[in-house]
Amino acid sequence: MRARNRLSAAFVKRAPAGKWCDGAGLWLVKRDDGGAQWVLRYTLHGRRREMGLGGGDVPLAEARRIAERWRAVAAVGRDPMKERDAEIRAARRDDITLAVLTADAFEARKSELRDEGKAGRWMSPLEVHVLPKLGKVPVTDIDQRDIRDVLAPIWHGRGAESAEKALNRIGIVLKHAAALGLEVDLQAPAKARALLGKSRRERKHIPAVHWRDxxxxxxxxxxxxxxxxxxxxxxxxxxxxxxxxxxxxxxxxxxxxxxxxxxxxxxxxxxxxxxxxxxxxxxxxxxxxxxxxxxxxxxxxxxxxxxxxxxxxxxxxxxxxxxxxxxxxxxxxxxxxxxxxxxxxxxxxxxxxxxxxxxxxxxxxxxxxxxxxxxxxxxxxxxxxxxxxxxxxxxxx
Missing domain, CATH: 1.10.443.10 (Intergrase catalytic core)
Incomplete structure (x- = not known):
């Protein structure tokens, strides 16, 4: 019996209810009601997984092509289902913009911020200095040069403190995006800091009356x-x-x-x-x-x-x-x-x-x-x- 390509297009059309193996982990699952689904079975890190590849209306040749692609992904130690989910999110570009992920990260942490959450001060440095220019950019595309360019005008001036806060919060947003499974550069803020250099603005302490006075x-x-x-x-x-x-x-x-x-x-x-x-x-x-x-x-x-x-x-x-x-x-x-x-x-x-x-x-x-x-x-x-x-x-x- 052949290890692969066991099924024929004609059989796929008239296959009775049951599970039919095409080889190399590709299966046709036919239900009693006539519906069908292509499934790829693979093993990753010792765990057996099943990944749906589409309904019975997907032609046999197309199912084999899709299965071959995801087998190659699993062969190098990556999870095909996670890779596909990431691709789907990337296709919905509006859902992973920096503005959307910033709002999502803020909501997730608002309860930890006490009054800063209610007053919106956590968001302020980003809303003023970052989001107007980078808000519509997908977080997966953000790199150190983007961050440097938006913060450079205030890095050494009166807005140095706001720039520092914005940089730290960009890092928080990127970590939030990574936790959601998005491929982002978590080192981008640190790299941006290196590009910006040490701030030349001296931090001034709030003037205080001497205790004697x-x-x-x-x-x-x-x-x-x-x-x-x-x-x-x-x-x-x-x-x-x-x-x-x-x-x-x-x-x-x-x-x-x-x-x-x-x-x-x-x-x-x-x-x-x-x-x-x-x-x-x-x-x-x-x-x-x-x-x-x-x-x-x-x-x-x-x-x-x-x-x-x-x-x-x-x-x-x-x-x-x-x-x-x-x-x-x-x-x-x-x-x-x-x-x-x-x-x-x-x-x-x-x-x-x-x-x-x-x-x-x-x-x-x-x-x-x-x-x-x-x-x-x-x-x-x-x-x-x-x-x-x-x-x-x-x-x-």
Whole structure:
């Protein structure tokens, strides 16, 4: 009996129900209802697979030609079914454009992004700098030169930070595309970085008021207005302005503010709330702000929601200051380093940072609340004009 080409075109037309082998893994499967299908059986990496090649209306000669093509693919260790799926996706060019895959990658990760997902800030660098030029290009065609060309105009200028974010997110999108089975160049972002070279733009830190000058500035916030009180609390707690703006009275338990994890940035991998110790001065500020409470928020906007992120910054800007509210976190951190003996991990926790290696983080269960309470009371003493000695933490060594 012949190993191949066992069937004839005439037999294929009148074949009864059953499975009929043409040889070399090609089978005609004839159903009782008269329908039929060509199937290729092959073995890859020790696993037996079956791949449909079309219905009974496919002529015998065409079925043999198709089968021969996919046998050759399997012979070199590639999976014919995966190869065919990739070809089908490639044929639907609109489905694998960078714009479509970017949106798909964003949706898949949005739950991990907290407020960045809702605000769309994750998408912004791509929407502004990349997608207008590369959005319609299939991800399988994207290479390092394409990426270099769209980012080069901003790589060394004012948009350097956005360019860096865009480059990183292109890498995420390409990994997402690869996970879907698309053949993309995962090294394209790294190659593009090499072509772009090291950014010549120096990163500028947010200007901060020196810790020695903080009491002078704090004393100028004497008016019982929402802006003055919010800025006072930013200084006293060392928490980012967003968390202060969204502060609710029901988050305060005694002298501890339980700040929800979703509004405390910088605690990557943390899903627990952040406990902020409140000094007597901080509690006094909160009491002064109580009359402004609306819809549960202590610092509401005149229209709706809470005060904007720019409200406090504008106050400092109008005074001709280069420093900004976020810089008071640096003021506090420098004070901790210069004027206290707080261990590094305690000082970092004051700012809401998660310090230490992955192993240390996984085993640490304390948030140093008692030690931080002492430090924040001393910081409040300094801020309000009372000078103190070097702070020593009992049992914190």
């Amino acid at each position: 903080v009491p002078t500035f704090y004393a100028t916030l004497a008016e019982p207005t929402i802006t003055h009180l919010a800025l006072r609390l930013v200084i006293l707690t060392g928490v980012r302005s967003k968390a202060i703006r969204f502060l609710r009275l029901d988050q305060i338990d005694g002298d501890v503010w339980i700040a929800p994890a979703e509004i405390v940035k910088g605690r990557k991998g943390k899903t627990v709330d952040f406990h902020v110790p409140l000094s007597p001065e901080a509690l006094r500020v909160i009491e002064l702000a109580r009359p402004f409470e609306r819809y549960g928020y202590l610092f509401p906007s005149a229209r709706k929601g809470v005060i904007s992120d720019a409200t406090m910054a504008r106050l400092m800007e109008r005074r001709g200051m280069d420093e900004r509210p976020h810089g008071f976190r640096s003021s506090l951190r420098d004070w901790l380093a210069d004027c206290t003996e707080a261990p590094h991990e305690v000082a970092e926790t004051v700012l809401g940072h998660v310090a230490g290696s992955k192993v240390v983080k996984s085993y640490r269960r304390t948030d140093f609340l008692d030690q931080r309470r002492v430090l924040m009371c001393r910081w409040a003493d300094h801020v309000t004009g009372e000078t103190g000695k070097v702070v020593k933490l009992v049992g914190a060594g």
